[in-house]
Structures are given as structure tokens and as C-alpha cells.
Amino acid sequence: MSKFLEVNNLSISFPTEDGVVKAVDNMSFSLEKGKTLGIVGESGSGKSVTSLAILGLHKGSTAEVSGEILIDGQDINAMAENDVRLLRGKVMSMIFQDALAALHPYYTVGNQIAEAYLVHNKVSKSEAKKRAIEMLDRVGIPEPQKRVDDYPHQFSGGMRQRAMIAMALSCNPSLLIADEPTTALDVTVQAQIIDLLRDLQKEFNTAIILITHDLGVVSETADDILLMYAGKAIEYGTVRDVLQKPQHPYGWGLLTSIPRLTGDPEKSLAAIPGTPPSLISVPSGCAFHPRCSYVKQVGTACSSSIPDLLPVSAGAHHLVRCHLDTAAREEIFRSQVAPKL
Amino acid sequence: MNSILKVEGLTKHFPGNKHSLFGKRDVVQAVDGISFEVAKGEAIGLVGESGCGKSTTGRLTTRLLEPTAGTIQFDGNDITHLSNAQMRPIRADLQIIFQDPYASLNPRHTVGTIVASPFRIGGVEPEGGTKKRVQELLEIVGLNPEHYNRYPHEFSGGQRQRIGIARALALRPKLIVADEPVSALDVSIQAQVINLLKDLQKQFDIAFIFIAHDLAVVRHFAQRVAVMYLGNIVEIADRDTLYSNPKHPYTKALLSAVPEVDPDAVGSRERIRLTGDVPNPINPPSGCRFRTRCWKAQDICASSAPALLQIGTSQVACHFPE
Amino acid sequence: MFNYLVRRILSGGVVLGIVSAIVFGIFYILPADPARLSCGKTCSEELILKIRHTLELDQTLPVQYGRYVKGIFVGRTYLKGSPAELKCSAPCLGYSFQTNQPVTQLLKDRLPATASIAFGASILWLLIGLSSGIISALRRGTWVDKLSQGVALGAASLQIYFVGLVLQFIFVNKLAWLPTPGYSSPLHYPLDWAKQMALPWITLAFLLSAIYSRLTRAGMIEIMGEDYVRTARAKGLGNRTIQFKHVLRGAITPIVTVFGLDLGGLLGGAVITEYVFNIPGLGKLSTDAVSNLDLPVITGTVIFSAFFIIVANILVDLLYAALDPKVRIQ
Numbered sequence A: 001m002s003k004f005l006e007v008n009n010l011s012i013s014f015p016t017e018d019g020v021v022k023a024v025d026n027m028s029f030s031l032e033k034g035k036t037l038g039i040v041g042e043s044g045s046g047k048s049v050t051s052l053a054i055l056g057l058h059k060g061s062t063a064e065v066s067g068e069i070l071i072d073g074q075d076i077n078a079m080a081e082n083d084v085r086l087l088r089g090k091v092m093s094m095i096f097q098d099a100l101a102a103l104h105p106y107y108t109v110g111n112q113i114a115e116a117y118l119v120h121n122k123v124s125k126s127e128a129k130k131r132a133i134e135m136l137d138r139v140g141i142p143e144p145q146k147r148v149d150d151y152p153h154q155f156s157g158g159m160r161q162r163a164m165i166a167m168a169l170s171c172n173p174s175l176l177i178a179d180e181p182t183t184a185l186d187v188t189v190q191a192q193i194i195d196l197l198r199d200l201q202k203e204f205n206t207a208i209i210l211i212t213h214d215l216g217v218v219s220e221t222a223d224d225i226l227l228m229y230a231g232k233a234i235e236y237g238t239v240r241d242v243l244q245k246p247q248h249p250y251g252w253g254l255l256t257s258i259p260r261l262t263g264d265p266e267k268s269l270a271a272i273p274g275t276p277p278s279l280i281s282v283p284s285g286c287a288f289h290p291r292c293s294y295v296k297q298v299g300t301a302c303s304s305s306i307p308d309l310l311p312v313s314a315g316a317h318h319l320v321r322c323h324l325d326t327a328a329r330e331e332i333f334r335s336q337v338a339p340k341l
Numbered sequence B: 001m002n003s004i005l006k007v008e009g010l011t012k013h014f015p016g017n018k019h020s021l022f023g024k025r026d027v028v029q030a031v032d033g034i035s036f037e038v039a040k041g042e043a044i045g046l047v048g049e050s051g052c053g054k055s056t057t058g059r060l061t062t063r064l065l066e067p068t069a070g071t072i073q074f075d076g077n078d079i080t081h082l083s084n085a086q087m088r089p090i091r092a093d094l095q096i097i098f099q100d101p102y103a104s105l106n107p108r109h110t111v112g113t114i115v116a117s118p119f120r121i122g123g124v125e126p127e128g129g130t131k132k133r134v135q136e137l138l139e140i141v142g143l144n145p146e147h148y149n150r151y152p153h154e155f156s157g158g159q160r161q162r163i164g165i166a167r168a169l170a171l172r173p174k175l176i177v178a179d180e181p182v183s184a185l186d187v188s189i190q191a192q193v194i195n196l197l198k199d200l201q202k203q204f205d206i207a208f209i210f211i212a213h214d215l216a217v218v219r220h221f222a223q224r225v226a227v228m229y230l231g232n233i234v235e236i237a238d239r240d241t242l243y244s245n246p247k248h249p250y251t252k253a254l255l256s257a258v259p260e261v262d263p264d265a266v267g268s269r270e271r272i273r274l275t276g277d278v279p280n281p282i283n284p285p286s287g288c289r290f291r292t293r294c295w296k297a298q299d300i301c302a303s304s305a306p307a308l309l310q311i312g313t314s315q316v317a318c319h320f321p322e
Numbered sequence C: 001m002f003n004y005l006v007r008r009i010l011s012g013g014v015v016l017g018i019v020s021a022i023v024f025g026i027f028y029i030l031p032a033d034p035a036r037l038s039c040g041k042t043c044s045e046e047l048i049l050k051i052r053h054t055l056e057l058d059q060t061l062p063v064q065y066g067r068y069v070k071g072i073f074v075g076r077t078y079l080k081g082s083p084a085e086l087k088c089s090a091p092c093l094g095y096s097f098q099t100n101q102p103v104t105q106l107l108k109d110r111l112p113a114t115a116s117i118a119f120g121a122s123i124l125w126l127l128i129g130l131s132s133g134i135i136s137a138l139r140r141g142t143w144v145d146k147l148s149q150g151v152a153l154g155a156a157s158l159q160i161y162f163v164g165l166v167l168q169f170i171f172v173n174k175l176a177w178l179p180t181p182g183y184s185s186p187l188h189y190p191l192d193w194a195k196q197m198a199l200p201w202i203t204l205a206f207l208l209s210a211i212y213s214r215l216t217r218a219g220m221i222e223i224m225g226e227d228y229v230r231t232a233r234a235k236g237l238g239n240r241t242i243q244f245k246h247v248l249r250g251a252i253t254p255i256v257t258v259f260g261l262d263l264g265g266l267l268g269g270a271v272i273t274e275y276v277f278n279i280p281g282l283g284k285l286s287t288d289a290v291s292n293l294d295l296p297v298i299t300g301t302v303i304f305s306a307f308f309i310i311v312a313n314i315l316v317d318l319l320y321a322a323l324d325p326k327v328r329i330q
């Protein structure tokens, strides 16, 4: 049986004056209903560009998108704008990092939620407003009958993100893409929003793509993780696999460089040297090689040929894009990485 | 305690909006009567959610803002109301680093000019010449000394933050206030900057006030941590006590809200979910400011504001500490 | 909001007071002697003195100004007690002895022509400017866009003199499709009114719609890049709803602001247009007054147009508040 969402060989590039930006390169992943995929990567690694492609939002722009994006078997990338439009909001919807900017400043919150409901449902305006109140109530806005007529700037940051969620879920979509939904929020509010998303997912069996750079947030919410670096998927597997037994040197670097609430705080963090590359001139071979400490063990392949995304061991669902062979990788992980986790 | 900085009853009220022609102007109680001390060479962390008054505290202690009330003693001198001119000699010892590495660097100045600015302003000629010293500083913060003549826009976010750090270090200050120095950086870069600051702190024995909203980041930097909520300090304790045995309900809630990276640890910790948002500092709740979100609140919490009292090794402002 | 309005009106009044005081001051120190000017060439010194007294020019500046302000609120009487007594009822903006009329009356007579030009042209330029701007923004990069923006760019660099005279030459002198521009009362001769006004309207609208077209296009394109427009697309809204409900609504505020100020400015006198087409409006009144050095009229027209500009500013701010909930609710 095929999965609800299947992305095959997705590549996205932007021709610009400075050259072609290869924002996403040959990405493949899939997702079932009721499950959450966390896409993790530093800023500029291509997370947002990927998610916009799933909603077909690059149509009509300069972006060149190739590959397949199958939702329930239909290829979004091959469909005409007008057909994709009918799916947006209804089958798949999206929430963004900056909810204040993502809501129209001149319309009430209720108006904007009702509008999302009205596009896909033949109902009266008053029924749509009722739906807006119901959704606001569902996402935990107190006194929804009153707040429905507020403008976005009258809401707090957390409430605005709740309103965005209410809007995105008003038509009961099967797929929700949340692009850094909690990055702009304080931790206590972030915790509320994460709980809310989890509850709603259980209730509606929604598939969720959660984009974040916060490994803690994916760990608490996702089933699978896709780790991105410079527009490519470099590691893909279950949360447990990727966070507990990471196999890519970049993943090692990330996991050992984040400050945590446990462990010895006096030990210095294992920082990754250097900076992420520009997507106009991605380093040859493995894009991570200028920052990688294991190039010596592999040799020239790191800078000359792009590694494939392959199972870490025969038959495994845990994929990694690195020239290190399985034995070397496991040895490094056991002796150098695991002690620092 | 042999303190470098001692703050007592420090308060900053900003003028807010005016609602009617002859009505009173709102008062934003950004910082309201906080007291703390920083020992020589100590790194103290200041955490809390956005808007709780961390930056205001940082700007008050470096006298970039005029306090409404309270006193600030720096290295034994009362600097609470010193004029800009009187502050100038003291600035050499008291530096600040900002969150946004780009906004805090003048885009039209070269890195050399930026890092040398404390020498110029302070009228100091370093031994061996300014250029040599600036290049040393660039090297110390991990930048290529040959980048002396480049401009800030040619650098990445992490490198810009290093430029800001080099500038703060120029006069070998006794205290650096670092206001969210790594919040704008990506994780892999964040670790580089934290390590750098920590090395510098140890190497030069500089005291730090490290401001951040990320509790895990603060834990890796500070030996003592103060938690702020809505303009008040609600708890101060040494790091290990604060993280393993928080006594203020807010500290506890804040810690429990930090998402756990290890999937096995998810769900093993106690989960406290605060409801609602932080109230408006224009009209904060009576008594304990946290009471509108506190699950332990009683009548007394609304009628009397708890003082910051010593409990064990911690200082806590709560009528019913853990 | 009410408080805000009161504050704005009070400060508008203060500004008007300052403007009038400055205008007054300037004319007081000006070397030209209004008494001599209104008397003509063959004039005895004795007569000049008498006129000076009549015009109350023999008083100090503060006294003159005080009487002037009083005249605005309660009216005033010139040559009190003499048989030639002149009553100038409130709001009295002075008396023009060159034309032997109260300035207020002159302004009243001339306002309809100016208002006709301003309102007619503004409707036209809004229609043309907005629609061509919207079409350009929607068809960005196509030949439609390039053509309309090219025309707009060219038009924006032209002058009313030039366009006005060329159009007049073509449509009046050569083709004779239109009568010579002028002013007839729209109440009595609506058709003549429209025909005579057509050229001024077209000329002004041609030039101003170029500015509005570019403003609208730039505003729409900027708003199209806003996050909330992406949200609107992500909701599945149709293109038309996105462009009109979301983009245009987001872009309209600065356009409304500029429009209010332009209209306010024009109502104070479409100076060049009226001059070019010889239309008896406020602008013509003031240019004539300047060439005759009819100081009371100049003062009156300046204060009158300052009044329109200030009122337009207040209205624009109110409109701003009506359009932007962030300003309205705070």
C-alpha cells in the first residue's frame, strides 16, 4: 500500500542574478496519516522551500521544481495551479513561524478563519463564523465568541499561533505542515502549542510535517526525522534512530553541540567548525566535507563524489548520506560520539 | 562576597501610552525592584521569557539606561546616576555585547575600526600600537587577523558576533553583560560562540552577566542563575541547585517546558504546563506577579508580594516554595 | 479616538494661526505699499494716508493681526462711522479695495470652479491610476505592464503647461470637439460645465494618474511578497480574492493618504491648471492677486489653502485610523 504522502526526487532551484540557487536537491521521503515527520536543519538548508513545494506554492514563481509530490496518489507537481488550489486548505494546509506576519493585519481573526472555511464549504457567512468560533474554542482561545472579532495585533504571540492552527485545521485537512511553528515563542508557550498539535493530531488523525531547527521539539513530537544539510537529505530514520544512534558526521556534530539540561555543564560543547555553505556554490562532493573531521578516513571521495542516501546497514530503514563505511561509522559512533551524548 | 557589581532595588519604569487628553500616561514596569550581586570573575545567568526585563536590566547595569530607582555599585563605586562623561573611564571595565550581531556593528566601518573603537573612545593607546592589539584580539576570538580591513557584511552571523566580542574585550573589562549573544545563531555556530565566551571568561577572569531565554544555554555558561518574571527576580541559586532542585514554581515550570532531546527521556520528566500568557507589565497582578499562572496560588499571593528570601542555598520569592 | 480627534483639531487650529501670522508678518515687512497700489498712479500723498487709515495700515502689526483674527470669528467693519462704512461679516478674511469686495466673497465665488476641477479630475485619475496600476501589478513583466508603466513614466515627467496647451491646441483649436475651457455653473448648465471642464480634468488626471499608477503597482507588488498573502494562497483562495481582498487591501492605505493630501492641495487652488486654461478658480484668484499685489486677497488665499491642507491632513489621519485597526484600537 502506498503512503499518504510520498515525495520522490524533489529538486528545487531558483535562477538568480548571482547564479542558480539549488535550494533542494533530490529529496525523497514519505509520511502516513496520523504520523509526524520532523524536518531538521539549520537556516537556509531548504526546509521552507521544501514545504512550500508540497502545497504547490512555487507555481507561478521563478522556482524550478522537479520530481514527484504524491498526495493520495495525485502528483501535486504535475497538477495545474487551479487544481492544486482546491486541495490547499482542504487536503493540506500550513502554518508559519511568524504568525503576526502570516495573518492579515486588516481583517479580524474570525474573518480570516471563516474565509478559510468558506472557500471549501458551501455554507453561509454566519455558519462560517460559527465554525471560526468553534475552532478558536478548540485551539484553546478563551472567550472565543468575543475574541473572534479581534484583530491579530490584539492577540498575544501564542494566541496568534493558535489562531493560525485553527485556520489551518478548519477544513479538517489530512496533512498539516508546520514551518517552525514555535521558534518565535517562549518555552512555556511552545510547550502549550506542541501539546495542542499533538492532541489535534490524535483527534483528527492528521499527518504532520514539523519543520524546526530544535532537536528537542522534534524529539517530543515526531515519529521520523529527516536531517537536511545544504539542500540535501543527509540522514533519515525514526526519531530513536536519528537522535540516539546518529550516523552522519553532521548529525553527530549537531547532537553533541547542543547545550542540554542534563550531563556535565562544565564540559565544553563539541562545536562544528566553520559555517554552512552558500547554496549558489555548494562544495563539491559531500557538501559537508569542509567542516567534517572524518575526511581523512575516507580520502578524496568526500570532496569528489556525492555520497548516496543509503541504508546504514542492509535492509535498515535508517538512511545516511556519507562515504564512511558501516564498520568505520559504528566504531566512530561507539568510541567518540556516544560518550558525549 | 567580593563583588564586582551590586544592584539593589533596581527599577525601570518606561512611559507608556496616554489614553485620554488629560489622563495619566501608562507606566511600563519593565524592571521593578530587583537586587543581586555578581562576584569578581563570576558568570551569572539571567533567564526568563521575552519581555520579563532581562535586556532592560542589562542596559541599566551598564548605564545605557537611567534607572527610575535603586542603586548600582560597580567595583565599589556608586554609578547609579553618573553622567555620560563620568561613566567614560568606567566603560573600560564594563562592556556589553548585543544579540543582533549585525545591528550592533556599524556597516560603514571596517572590522579594524570597530574593534579599535574602545581605544579611541577611551583615549587609550595600547602597547605595541592599536593595529597590533586589534589583530591580537581578532586572533583571540578566532577570526583571521588579516580580516582587519574587511566590512561586517562580509562575515557570517557567528563571525559578526565574534567581532562584537573582540570589541568588548579590547579594554580587558572586569564585567561583560552579554544580552542573548547566541540567540540569533544556528545551533552549530551557537556552540562555537558559547565555548569562546567561556574560554575568555576563564582566561581573563572576566565577570559575566549572561542573558538568555534558553535555559540549557545558560546552564552551560553560568555558575549562578537568576530567573526573572515580569520585572522581578523570582529565584537566584547556584547552577546545580537551580536546575536539579528549583524552588520557585515558575522556575519549575520553565524547566519542565524545555523540550527533551533524548527520546527516552521524553515523558520521564514531570510535566507542568502553564496556562495563558505573561500578563502586561503596564498592569501587573497584585501581590505575587506570577499568581495568575501559578497552580499553587492562595489568597495571600494576591494580597502580598513575596520577598526574595534565603532558603537553603537559594534565594526565592514565593510564599509557598517547593 | 475622540480625544485624538479633539487634539488634532486643536493642533490644526494652532498651525493655521501660525501660518496666518507668518503670512501677515511677511506682508508687513514687504516694501510694497498696499495703500499706494490700490490708489493708482496719480495719487496724492494725502489720499494715500487716508487709504492707509481706511485699510488700517497705520496700526502696529499685532493690532492689525488681532483685528484680522477677530474679523474671522465675529466680522469687522471698515471706515466705521463714515458714510462709506463697509461691513465685512464673519468669517471676514479682509477686504480687497482693488476689487472692492470682501475677500471671503471672492473666495466663495471662486471655490466652485476649483472644486469642480479638483473633484472631477480626482475621480478620473483615481480610476485610471488605480486600475492601470492594478493591471500592471497583476501582469507584471508582460507587455501590458511595460506599456502602462512606460506611459506612466513619460507622463510623470511632463508638465501641465505643456500637456494642457497641446491638448487645447488639438481638441479646441484644431478638431473643435471641445469649447474653450472655462467655468459655467453645473446647476444651470451641466453640459457646458462638463465640456468646459473636460480639458482641465483630462490634463490633471493624465499627469496624476501616472503617479497613482506607479504607486499602486509598487504597493501591490510589495504586498504580494507579504507573509499573509502566502497564507491566503495556502488557504486555497482564488486569485481574484487574493489580489483584491488581501493584496489591494494591504496596499491601499498609502494610496489613500497621498490622495487625501493631493485633493486637499488642489482644493486650495489648482494654480497652474487654472492659469493655463484661464479658469476663474482660487488658483487664478491668487495668481491675479499676486500680479496686482492685492495683499488682502493673497493673504486670504494662502490661509484658505492652508486650511484645506490642514483639514485634508486630519481627514487622512482619520481615514488611516479607519483603515488600520492597529491605529484605531490601541
Ligand SMILES: Nc1ncnc2c1ncn2[C@@H]1O[C@H](COP(=O)(O)OP(=O)(O)O)[C@@H](O)[C@H]1O
Pocket: A014, A016, A021, A023, A041, A042, A043, A044, A045, A046, A047, A048, A049, A050, A279
Ligand atoms: N525565492 C527565492 N529565490 C532565491 N533563493 C531562494 C528563494 N527562496 C529561498 N531561497 C534560498 O533557498 C535556500 C533555502 O531556503 P529555505 O528553505 O527558506 O531555508 P530554511 O531551511 O531556513 O527554511 C536559502 O539559501 C534561500 O536563500
Ligand SMILES: Nc1ncnc2c1ncn2[C@@H]1O[C@H](COP(=O)(O)OP(=O)(O)O)[C@@H](O)[C@H]1O
Pocket: B014, B015, B016, B028, B029, B030, B031, B048, B049, B050, B051, B052, B053, B054, B055, B056, B057, B281
Ligand atoms: N524603551 C522602552 N519603552 C517602553 N517600554 C519598553 C522599552 N524597552 C522595553 N520596554 C518594555 O519593558 C519590558 C521588558 O523589556 P525587555 O527588558 O526588553 O525584556 P526582555 O529582554 O526580557 O525580553 C517589555 O514589556 C518591553 O515592552
Ligand code: SF4
Pocket: A248, A249, A250, A286, A287, A288, A289, A290, A292, A293, A294, A295, A298, A301, A302, A307, A321, A322, A323, A324
Ligand atoms: S562523506 Fe566524507 S565529508 Fe561527507 S560526512 Fe561523510 S566522511 Fe564527512
Ligand code: SF4
Pocket: B248, B249, B250, B288, B289, B290, B291, B292, B294, B295, B296, B297, B298, B301, B306, B317, B318, B319, B320, B321
Ligand atoms: S507566591 Fe503564590 S502565586 Fe507566587 S509563586 Fe509562590 S505560590 Fe505561586
Ligand SMILES: [Mg+2]
Pocket: A047, A048, A049, A179, A180
Ligand atoms: Mg524556513
Ligand SMILES: [Mg+2]
Pocket: B054, B055, B056, B180
Ligand atoms: Mg531582550
